[in-house]
Every structure is written in C-alpha cells, then in structure tokens.
Amino acid sequence: MDALITAASRALTAGDPLGALNRVALRDDAPALALRGIAMAQLGDFERAEALLRRAVRTFGPKEAVARARCVVAEAEIALVSRDLAWAAKALDTARATLEAHGDRVNAAHARYLEARHLLLIGRLEAAERTLAGLDPTPLPPAMRTAHELVAAGIAMRRLQTKAARAALARAESVAYHAGIPALVAEVDSASHVLNTPAARLIGQGEERLLLLEEVETLLASKALIVDACRHVVRSGHTVVSLSRRPVLFALARLLGEAWPECVPRDRLIAQAFRTAFADDSHRVRLRVEVGRLRTALSPLADVRATKQGFELVPHSTGEVVVLARPIEEKHAAVLALLADGEPWSSSALALALGTSQRTVQRALDALAAEGKAQSFGHGRARRWMTPPMPGFTTTLLLPGPYPGS
Structure with missing residues (x-):
C-alpha cells in the first residue's frame, strides 16, 4: 500500500x-x-x-x-x-x-x-x-x-x-x-x-401528562392496570392480555380505562367504539355482545360491570387504572416513527421493519405525503422516503419489538 x-x-x-x-x-x-x-x-x-x-x-x-x-x-x-x-x-x-x-x-x-x-x-x-x-x-x-x-x-x-x-x-x-x-x-x-424527551402520555381520572421513558418503565412495574394504546394490550404486572387483533374490544377497553373509576354511558361506547353517529337496538345488542367478549378476555385482570347508565371497569388488583397512549397520535404513527430518524427509507424496508405488506406501507406513505408529513425522492427501486424528525417526543414505543412480558 x-x-x-x-x-x-x-x-x-x-x-x-x-x-x-x-x-x-x-x-x-x-x-x-x-x-x-x-x-x-x-x-x-x-x-x-x-x-x-x-x-x-x-x-x-x-x-x-x-x-x-x-x-x-x-x-x-x-x-x-x-x-x-x-x-x-x-x-x-x-x-x-x-x-x-x-x-x-x-x-x-x-x-x-x-x-x-x-x-x-x-x-x-x-x-x-x-x-x-x-x-x-x-x-x-x-x-x-x-x-x-x-x-x-x-x-x-x-x-x-x-x-x-x-x-x-x-x-x-x-x-x-x-x-x-x-x-x-x-x-x-x-x-x-x-431518554430525555417524552415517550408516552398517561391518561387517567380526567387528566393526562407526558411521561419520559424512565417513567414508563416505573409505571409498567407498578400495580396499576394499564390499557396500553402503544401496543394494544391490557396489562398488570406480568399478566398481559393482547387485543391487537381485536380493535373493537380494545376501543371499549380504552374508553373504560380513560373514564375509570366512573362508568361510560352506553351511547358513548356505541358512538366511539362502533364509529356511528346514531344508536339503535341492533347497536345496543352488539354492544352487549362485545362487552361480554371483553369481559371474558380481561377476566385475568379485571371485570366489566353493567351500571344503570353504561359499563365500568373494575380491576382485580388494588392499583388504579390508567391509559398509556402515544405522545402524539397519528393514523400512520408506526410509519412516522421509523421515518422520524431522519434517514431515507424504501417502502420495502419499512414493510420489513413493521412486519406488514409493502402495499399497506405504500398507502400510508401516500397519505402522509398528501398531508405534507413525508416526502420522497428518486424513482422505482431507488425511491426513498423521509421526513424531518418530529420534535418533542421519542419514537421508542412505536418501533418494532415487544415490551418485557408481552
């Protein structure tokens, strides 16, 4: 040389x-x-x-x-x-x-x-x-x-x-x-x-505040019943119930968790969980069915009790009930989480990292581009997507990989 x-x-x-x-x-x-x-x-x-x-x-x-x-x-x-x-x-x-x-x-x-x-x-x-x-x-x-x-x-x-x-x-x-x-x-x-920027939002008893990653770790180790909107699970201690493939049940669990210790009226549960502007008898029947399914799914952790106005969540443990949500909730938050590192990503790489189809990722990228939240450069196989890092929060809870015990 x-x-x-x-x-x-x-x-x-x-x-x-x-x-x-x-x-x-x-x-x-x-x-x-x-x-x-x-x-x-x-x-x-x-x-x-x-x-x-x-x-x-x-x-x-x-x-x-x-x-x-x-x-x-x-x-x-x-x-x-x-x-x-x-x-x-x-x-x-x-x-x-x-x-x-x-x-x-x-x-x-x-x-x-x-x-x-x-x-x-x-x-x-x-x-x-x-x-x-x-x-x-x-x-x-x-x-x-x-x-x-x-x-x-x-x-x-x-x-x-x-x-x-x-x-x-x-x-x-x-x-x-x-x-x-x-x-x-x-x-x-x-x-x-x-480690020094908010990683999640804590919602409970009508209040919410941002949490650092250390605070999230402390919360997960507590006796609280946590409705985790980052991973779509309900957990307390080492017991974890996944509702990631049951979106209606998770929507009901989140509504009940956010209202705890109060109950949630039936009309509100129907409107937000079923995404409808009106409620008829068929919706009320469906609500009873879905609440029954939720009660069975959450039986290791809590009970779902009927009240005169609606339903309430009653944890088996002595801890409180809280909802852990993303610091900023977006429709395509998981894609934004990966793009937020400032590096250029291909749609195939995003699909591989998220464990989903490339077509699903491409639809999300097109929607984000239309909103001005993502931009692409290059053509064909050389096309890459990126966005400026979103200020003020970390994406750790949105990225691939389970929580401990999940």
Missing part, C-alpha cells in the same frame, strides 16, 4: 472524507476506488458510493479476498444507513468469515455490529443480543467500541431498561469523544436525547 492510500485510509478512520478524497480522487486503482466509495458514503452520496465499491470489487484480483470482503462490508453499511434492509445477509456473513479467516478481526467485528444493528431495526431483539454477546469490544478501536455501546443502548431502550441504556450511552459518549470523530459524537448525542 503506497503512502497516499495509507494517508487516505487514516483520514477516513478519523472521519475526514474530504481529506481522503484529496489524496485519491483522481486514481482508479482498486484500493483508491474502495476508499473513494467509503468517502462518498461518509458524505452522504450513497448511490455513487455503491457504484465505486462495486467497481473496486471487480478490480481487485482473485487473490485479494480480504480487500473484496471489506468492500462487501462497506456496501452492507451503506445499505443499512440508507435503510435498504433487504440486502443479502448471506453475502455479509461470507465476507465476515473471510475476514476472520485472514486475521482481520476489526473489520470482522464491524460486520457483526452491522448485523446486530440490522436485527435491532427490524425488532429482532433476542437475535441482536446474541450477536452482541459474541463480541468483546475491549481490544477494538474507539469507533467500534462506540458502536457496541450504541447497539446495547438501543436494545435496552426497546426493552424499557433505562438504567442499562443510560449506562451504555455514558460509555459510548466517553469512547466517542476519545475517538474524536464529530459524526460519532453527534450520533451518541442523538441517541441520548431519546
């Missing part, structure tokens, strides 16, 4: 893509192409970065397996950042195995962290934990140790383990400052901001 390639590589490691380009911008040999691709990726031109890396892979000789594997890892990172979540995991795994076989432990670890971040994005927390557990960050460079702690913090936040998340972010901040890479420091600051 000549002096210019060495200097460009060091510049990229230090987070200086312009300094790297100044040294290799006019060169077309394989190492220079690879470094130019990484530099363009750091500058945000992902399309050109991918093209340069693919040229580099083709230019490297058959005996340069390590160099080609590093290019594959770089391509995988670009795909992750550009939210192309359907990239070939098998190619990354093959590249990682090649790097490990040739003793390149740093880049092999980088491939592992990419895999863990991908699993975290699509809500596979257990798999992400297993991947992270197989890595020892101690001998790795500061940037890699920061990545390790960011993934650990992300998993802890998804599991509502705020103390573990804060500890991981504190370690990440310390290592990031030691690395001296501004973009890395900014990424840690952005992750830390999640």
